[in-house]
Amino acid sequence: MYSPTIQKLIDLFSKFPTVGPRTAARFVFYLMQKSKEEIEELINSISNLKKNVKICPLCFNSFEGEGEFCQICSHPSRDKSLLCIVANEIDLQALEKTKKYQGFYFILGGTVSRLRKADIEKLRIKELQERIKNQPKIKEIILAFNSTPEGEATTLYLERLLRPLNKKITRLGRGLPVGGELEYADEETLASALEGRK
Amino acid sequence: MYSPTIQKLIDLFSKFPTVGPRTAARFVFYLMQKSKEEIEELINSISNLKKNVKICPLCFNSFEGEGEFCQICSHPSRDKSLLCIVANEIDLQALEKTKKYQGFYFILGGTVSRLRKADIEKLRIKELQERIKNQPKIKEIILAFNSTPEGEATTLYLERLLRPLNKKITRLGRGLPVGGELEYADEETLASALEGRK
Amino acid sequence: MYSPTIQKLIDLFSKFPTVGPRTAARFVFYLMQKSKEEIEELINSISNLKKNVKICPLCFNSFEGEGEFCQICSHPSRDKSLLCIVANEIDLQALEKTKKYQGFYFILGGTVSRLRKADIEKLRIKELQERIKNQPKIKEIILAFNSTPEGEATTLYLERLLRPLNKKITRLGRGLPVGGELEYADEETLASALEGRK
Amino acid sequence: MYSPTIQKLIDLFSKFPTVGPRTAARFVFYLMQKSKEEIEELINSISNLKKNVKICPLCFNSFEGEGEFCQICSHPSRDKSLLCIVANEIDLQALEKTKKYQGFYFILGGTVSRLRKADIEKLRIKELQERIKNQPKIKEIILAFNSTPEGEATTLYLERLLRPLNKKITRLGRGLPVGGELEYADEETLASALEGRK
DSSP: OOOHHHHHHHHHHHTSTTOOHHHHHHHHHHHHTSOHHHHHHHHHHHHHHHHHOEEOTTTOOEEOSSSSSOTTTTOTTSOTTEEEEESSHHHHHHHHHTTOOOSEEEEOOOOOSSOOHHHHTTSOHHHHHHHHHHOTTOOEEEEOOOSSHHHHHHHHHHHHHHGGGOOEEEEOOBSBOTTOOGGGSOHHHHHHHHHTOO | OOOHHHHHHHHHHHTSTTOOHHHHHHHHHHHHTSOHHHHHHHHHHHHHHHHHOEEOTTTOOEEOSSSSSOTTTTOTTSOTTEEEEESSHHHHHHHHHTTOOOSEEEEOSOOOSSOOHHHHTTSOHHHHHHHHHHOTTOOEEEEOOOSSHHHHHHHHHHHHHHGGGOOEEEEOOBSBOTTOOGGGSOHHHHHHHHHTOO | OOOHHHHHHHHHHHTSTTOOHHHHHHHHHHHHTSOHHHHHHHHHHHHHHHHHOEEOTTTOOEEOSSSSSOTTTTOTTSOTTEEEEESSHHHHHHHHHTTOOOSEEEEOOOOOSSOOHHHHTTSOHHHHHHHHHHOTTOOEEEEOOOSSHHHHHHHHHHHHHHGGGOOEEEEOOBSBOTTOOGGGSOHHHHHHHHHTOO | OOOHHHHHHHHHHHTSTTOOHHHHHHHHHHHHTSOHHHHHHHHHHHHHHHHHOEEOTTTOOEEOSSSSSOTTTTOTTSOTTEEEEESSHHHHHHHHHTTOOOSEEEEOOOOOSSOOHHHHTTSOHHHHHHHHHHOTTOOEEEEOOOSSHHHHHHHHHHHHHHGGGOOEEEEOOBSBOTTOOGGGSOHHHHHHHHHTOO
């Protein structure tokens, strides 16, 4: 019912994460009210993504500017004994925001729900093994994945894969989150909170 | 913490309706995984909006293609005695989907929460008056606004404004929506449902 | 893990509508903090339900006090030409709150999801037929059921059942509820709102 | 609008935790459909609460049966070196369900949102001090409160109060709960998860 150009853009926006056709239509009508300059600003920003943003060959984080490596990997004073493996860049940013971690990262590129070969091949397993081999100062590898079935399966897979390296392998602590209530916590979370008391 | 190009695009997406910075970040990382061709398709679709889409001078609906007026306004067999005033194009499309309305539309360009002059001046009041004057066959004007305080205020304002024209002025019927339950309906809705029984 | 008396009461409260075991436990601990007098007040109120409350033989509404019929059925000035059939007493009270209806009621005792004999036999069908036969002044029968599949099925069933009586049979009007928005309304609700415009 | 006995019971149920007048009405109509025997079962269960259930003078947990103390306090093989302070019995039961804790409990009777004298006096502070004095084998006191502002304030208050006793004082570990995602975790939870990694 929408005209072809509008419908085409609704279809493209509908593929964005969390966006359905109704929200996509609102996006399009929002854009139709914007000035020519604002539309150009958006278009330039989108096309700059491919032009300006590089992927760090060490951790697979995105970065811009001169230099071969990202700001974290090229930082002179971060702790070379720590490597934290995360699923994606958003999780990396979440950990950076805590300002409690001074080691390095490796972005695995996803998680697996089952340990099927086809799924695992989508992850950066070879690149991870290469990375660990080339950074012999690593003492501890932190598996920082969601506490979901996918995160658990990925953690389990990496624990098995990395065990022969004889590095310390850790995972994020479980417990009550900020705002969490005992009455509504599941038994596993409460058990972890009890064990991790301090 | 994100690099400038990424942050810039996060900021732009954050202004989209219903989008916060977290969702905007997910949009950006979604786009970073797309191929060059897919990015170009999106950019072209956005820039085509301004190029291809025209605004109908009669109803202010968007349309494409040859011709001066939109598909609805240039349709030979729609009912010239009916004019339905809606807030925006999304509401027009919602009414069109019912396939129960064969008259014409006028997009007011918004609603007002209070009847302040500054708010009312943002609406297409003069264009509406012009439109009604130029289409003497109109017998009924339907005020099709949300049943919210803004929609009510706008309906009230238009009722007063259009009363001197001596046309029939109606508003959408109220009642139980599909799926509605008596137990949870407010008294006004139930009273309308009782009065509108048939 | 709770002691038997507590667990027994949790089990009983868990059968209350909308109550799960967690909420039931909160009810029990709430009661444990109450004084002896408060507990007795609750117990008396519950046992008074069976003692004091009578069921009106005309409409099956509950009532108290002297007299054979409920306040509505024994009211001298209500409109004897209108009979409104509702599923239960809560729906009757919702309609009474609107103060827009001055006729009589009949509580059917439920709704049916399918027109199976076993389900229909749980409803007060014979009592309804008796009631209509005994009140020849009835001109209009209002089927006031939820706009849900169960409400629709029951309405349909009653329409067929009562059609031979040659009374006017109506149902509650559909349309946008108070607060409803065109953008989020389903097509059937919008179509009803268009048809029921006034 | 409801008859007095019904309204009275609606009012009493409306005071139950999480229950509003609408749900309370549903409770009453639920009870009206129950048989005399079922109503008596409910009434007996409620009145048995006061008759059968005793409060343990050591931990303030509820219990039934012979004996002076509750099942946990009178258990021969629980670990006398551990005392876990909880807000209420529901939290105690939540911890028991994990089957990971073999020490003793003390139910404080609530939490405080601010450290005002009037609020603190509602808690069993004296009883707690008495309890700790009388059980010299206690080595560790676990403050097991919700990770909410109230739980934090209470934890803080007890830490200060109990510090002079020279016992080990711990609190539940914080971290990602089961099902938790890094992207949606707040910074404090993630920081705790990083620090508590293992």
